[in-house]
Amino acid sequence: MTEIFTNKASLKRGRKIERVRKLRGFTQSDLAEKLGVSKQAVSKLEQSENIGDEKLNEVAIALGVTFEGLRDFTEDKVLYNTNNFYDNCGVTASNIVANVETLNNPLKETIEMFERQLQAARKDLLEIVKNNISRNE
Secondary structure (H helix, E strand, O other): OHHHHOOHHHOOHHHHHHHHHHHOOOOHHHHHHHHOOOHHHHHHHHHOOOOOHHHHHHHHHHHOOOHHHHHOOOHHHHHHHHHOHHHHOOOOHHHHHHHHHHHHHHHHHHHHHHHHHHHHHHHHHHHHHHHHHHHHO
16 A cells, blocks of 8 residues: 555556556456467566567557557656546536537427417317317307
8 A cells, every 4th residue: 555655656667567557447357368469468467577669569569559658657747637637638627518518409499389389279179169169159
């Protein structure tokens, strides 16, 4: 638990692979299959201090991340980006309201259609009532 609070900027490349693998939801077996190696080879890779750029690039591709993202990974960056996601994603309350209004337009149109039909039915009913009154007089 204490390692969570250590400086992640100094993470060895193997530990970075492990962290990113777990964040991406991969097991060691999943990564091993994508790399065409054994689970034990992935375990050994994750314990390595130094991994060449070529191998790191292969792992990045297998994990579906960029080479730079894996190479420069720190948990501080993940936490920062997670905490600031909404500030940087361009979502605002007015965007949400506009999207909700767009979603509600079909409902509004449906209500208007029913109101027109109701108005026409009232008109027809009034005409029928008038004709009945005229016949009875």
